[in-house]
Amino acid sequence: xxxxxxxxxxxxxxxxxxxxxxxxxxxxxxxxxxxxxxxxxxxxxxxxxxxxxxxxxxxxxxxxxxxxxxxxxxxxxxxxxxxxxxxxxxxxxxxxxxxxxxxxxxxxxxxxxxxxxxxxxxxxxxxxxxxxxxxxxxxxxxxxxxxxxxxxxxxxxxxxxxxxxxxxxxxxxxxxxxxxxxxxxxxxxxxxxxxxxxxxxxxxxxxxxxxxxxxxxxxxxxxxxxxxxxxxxxxxxxxxxxxxxxxxxxxxxxxxxxxxxxxxxxxxxxxxxxxxxxxxxxxxxxxxxxxxxxxxxxxxxxxxxxxxxxxxxxxxxxxxxxxxxxxxxxxxxxxxxxxxxxxxxxxxxxxxxxxxxxxxxxxxxxxxxxxxxxxxxxxxxxxxxxxxxxxxxxxxxxxxxxxxxxxxxxxxxxxxxxxxxxxxxxxxxxxxxxxxxxxxxxxxxxxxxxxxxxxxxxxxxxx
Numbered sequence: 500x501x502x503x504x505x506x507x508x509x510x511x512x513x514x515x516x517x518x519x520x521x522x523x524x525x526x527x528x529x530x531x532x533x534x535x536x537x538x539x540x541x542x543x544x545x546x547x548x549x550x551x552x553x554x555x556x557x558x559x560x561x562x563x564x565x566x567x568x569x570x571x572x573x574x575x576x577x578x579x580x581x582x583x584x585x586x587x588x589x590x591x592x593x594x595x596x597x598x599x600x601x602x603x604x605x606x607x608x609x610x611x612x613x614x615x616x617x618x619x620x621x622x623x624x625x626x627x628x629x630x631x632x633x634x635x636x637x638x639x640x641x642x643x644x645x646x647x648x649x650x651x652x653x654x655x656x657x658x659x660x661x662x663x664x665x666x667x668x669x670x671x672x673x674x675x676x677x678x679x680x681x682x683x684x685x686x687x688x689x690x691x692x693x694x695x696x697x698x699x700x701x702x703x704x705x706x707x708x709x710x711x712x713x714x715x716x717x718x719x720x721x722x723x724x725x726x727x728x729x730x731x732x733x734x735x736x737x738x739x740x741x742x743x744x745x746x747x748x749x750x751x752x753x754x755x756x757x758x759x760x761x762x763x764x765x766x767x768x769x770x771x772x773x774x775x776x777x778x779x780x781x782x783x784x785x786x787x788x789x790x791x792x793x794x795x796x797x798x799x800x801x802x803x804x805x806x807x808x809x810x811x812x813x814x815x816x817x818x819x820x821x822x823x824x825x826x827x828x829x830x831x832x833x834x835x836x837x838x839x840x841x842x843x844x845x846x847x848x849x850x851x852x853x854x855x856x857x858x859x860x861x862x863x864x865x866x867x868x869x870x871x872x873x874x875x876x877x878x879x880x881x882x883x884x885x886x887x888x889x890x891x892x893x894x895x896x897x898x899x900x901x902x903x904x905x906x907x908x909x910x911x912x913x914x915x916x917x918x919x920x921x922x923x924x925x926x927x928x929x930x931x932x933x934x935x936x937x938x939x940x941x942x943x944x945x946x947x948x949x950x951x952x953x954x955x956x957x958x959x960x961x962x
Contacts, residue, residue, distance in 0.1 A: 501533030502693050505559075505566070506683060508540045509551035512744035513558030515736065515796060516698060516728050519762045523725060524696045525564045526763070526784040536690055537569035540683065542676050558745035562755050563777065571690070573682050580677040583685050583715070584638045584670055592714035593670060595636035596623040618666040635673035640711060642667050648706035653723035653786045655699070660706040668707055684708040692720050696786070699724040723786045726766055726793045736796050752824070752852030754812065757805040766794035774807055806850040814839035817846060817855065824856030830863035836943040844935050844943060858934075862944060865952060866930030873959055876923040876932075882960045884913040884920045885927070889953050897946045903938035927956040 505521040507513065513521075528535040537559070541547040556570070587593035596619075598606075607617035624641060642665050649659040670681040677685070687695060687708075702724050712719055728736045748758055759777060767790065769775070769783040809817070818838040825832055832838050841859050849855045860866065888909040895901045910920040925937045928949055934940050941949050 500693075501528060501531040502536060502691050503528045503533065503696055504536040504538055504687070504690065504692050505564075506538040506540050506686070506697075507555050508543055508546075509548060509555060510543055510546040511551055512554045512746065514744065515762070515765075517555075518558060518562060518745050518758075519728065519765055520697055520725060521559060521564050522562070522759060522762050523723075523767070523784070523789070524694075525566075526780055527694060527696060527786065528567075529781045530784045533693075534567040535565075536571070536692070537566040538571045538573070538686055538690070539569075540573050540679070540686075542573050542679070542682055544676070554744065554746060561746060561749050562759055568690070571686070573677070573686065576682075576686070577675055577677075579689065580671060580682060580685055581675055584677075584681075587640070587670070587711075587714055588638065590714070592641050593638050594624060594641055594667075595630070596639045596667075596669070597630050597634045597636045598622060599634070619668075621667055624667060637669045637673050638671040639667040640670055640707075640714065642707075642710055648709050650705065650709060650719070650722060652702075652705075653694075653721055654726075654789045655702070655724055655791060658702065658705075660703075662706075662710070665707060665710070670711070680704055680707050681711065684711050687720055688712065688715070688717050694723060694786075695720050696723045696725065699726050723789070725789060726791060728765055729793045729795050731795055731797060733795075752820070752854065752856070753801070753805050754808045754852070757808040758801070760808075761801045761804050765796065766790045766792075774804065802850045809846050809849060809852070809855070812846065814843045814846075817842040817852065820852045821856045821859060824853055825859060825863060828856065828860055828864070830860060832863055835863040835948075836945065840943055844939055848935065861929040861931060861934075862940075865955075868926045868930045868956075868959075872926050872930075872932055876926045877956070877960045878923070879961050880915075881919060881923045882957070884909050884915055885923060885953065885960075886957070887912060888920065888924065889950060892941075892946065892953075893950060897942065899936075899938045899942040902941050903936075906938065924953070928952045 503524040505517075505524050507517050507521075525535045527533075539552055539555070541552070559566070584593060588595070603619070606620055610617045619639070623639070630636065643662040645662060647659050647661045648665075649657065651657050668680060669678050671677055686692075705722055705724075709719060730736050730739070745758070749755070756777065759780070760775060763775075763780050763784075764773065767784070767788055769788065772779075772783075775783070818841075821838065821842060822832055838859075841862050842855060845855055845858045849858055888906060891905045891909055892902070895905050906921055906924065907917050910917045913920075921937050922932070925934055925940075926932060928937075928944065929940065
């Protein structure tokens with residue numbers, strides 16, 4: 500059975516790159532009827548926080564990336580790492596190193612001065628000298644001195660690294676906490692991970708992890724290293740490119756299915772398909788279609804995609820998403836038109852739920868028109884037609900078609916074109932110059948509120 504995993508470090512929020520890695524791992528497991536495991540790599544004691552862990556869990560839950568096992572926490576598995584380190588020490592594949600930080604810093608400075616690549620020189624590898632008193636050693640892997648590590652990456656193809664390029668990496672720190680390469684490899688082994696799908700910033704770690712597995716006589720998983728995500732300027736993705744926390748996209752009014760769709764297309768494709776469901780992603784996803792080149796993050800493309808999903812989203816669902824935005828903006832949604840009907844009217848005109856809420860405010864709270872709108876539309880010529888229109892609106896059947904016919908009739912009666920009446924009416928009632936068709940707006944707003952607002956605004960017209 501295929502088993503994949505997502506193994507974030509809880510040192511910050513779940514960002515775009517991490518979310519895409521999780522999505523690819525999740526989709527591959529689901530595509531093949533396998534298992535998707537969540538593991539929290541919390542061995543960075545200085546930077547790991549419970550808040551970051553929760554942000555990761557919240558982000559995955561919002562995206563719908565459900566996991567079958569976990570979350571597992573590395574700091575709860577310290578005894579297991581120590582057990583394996585002892586096993587490697589007994590087999591002669593690892594050794595204790597007593598070199599101090601000062602010694603290692605001096606060693607690296609000497610190597611740099613000599614034009615060499617800084618690396619551990621193996622001084623304790625086969626040392627016969629007595630361990631210094633009071634020094635807690637680290638455990639280092641006895642990396643092969645010759646030969647090479649070759650593996651077939653499922654995205655990048657065959658990769659070979661000479662063992663001479665690798666030094667004797669630290670497996671277990673003096674405090675008993677594993678290094679990244681040791682902890683992740685033992686976890687993958689214990690959890691029977693068959694496919695390691697991760698960012699290509701880990702490619703250099705893979706030969707080291709393979710040598711640890713070989714030293715244990717353990718089976719190797721298959722590796723797929725996904726190219727990184729760049730900003731539109733070709734630089735590494737950062738906050739200035741709009742790469743914020745996944746939950747920030749939720750808070751800014753994006754739909755999770757839109758972000759999942761967008762993340763899937765960041766470096767992976769299925770023909771020319773741009774918009775597809777989660778179910779289609781699972782059906783189509785394969786590692787062979789991952790692009791070998793870095794993907795470019797495009798906030799405008801994400802916004803466009805979100806707009807397409809908003810257009811077809813369920814109105815009742817959108818109403819629930821819009822409500823907190825409106826309440827924050829001082830609106831009482833209990834006093835006013837049915838919110839799902841409002842979202843239905845407005846959703847094709849916006850790109851995010853936040854924009855949808857902004858567009859809906861005038862239904863629940865009167866907006867004072869800008870002075871330039873008053874000057875432009877509240878004119879002496881328009882006032883008689885609008886007074887006449889108020890009288891007509893008071894007695895008609897209240898539906899969109901009747902409202903439109905009535906506006907047209909009032910304009911005709913005063914020798915005016917319909918926009919010359921409809922635009923002042925729109926500004927009087929909504930405070931805005933751009934809305935959906937004014938007859939549809941008035942139908943939802945209701946007769947009483949419409950006439951009330953018109954009456955209040957007539958005082959703004961010149962005498």
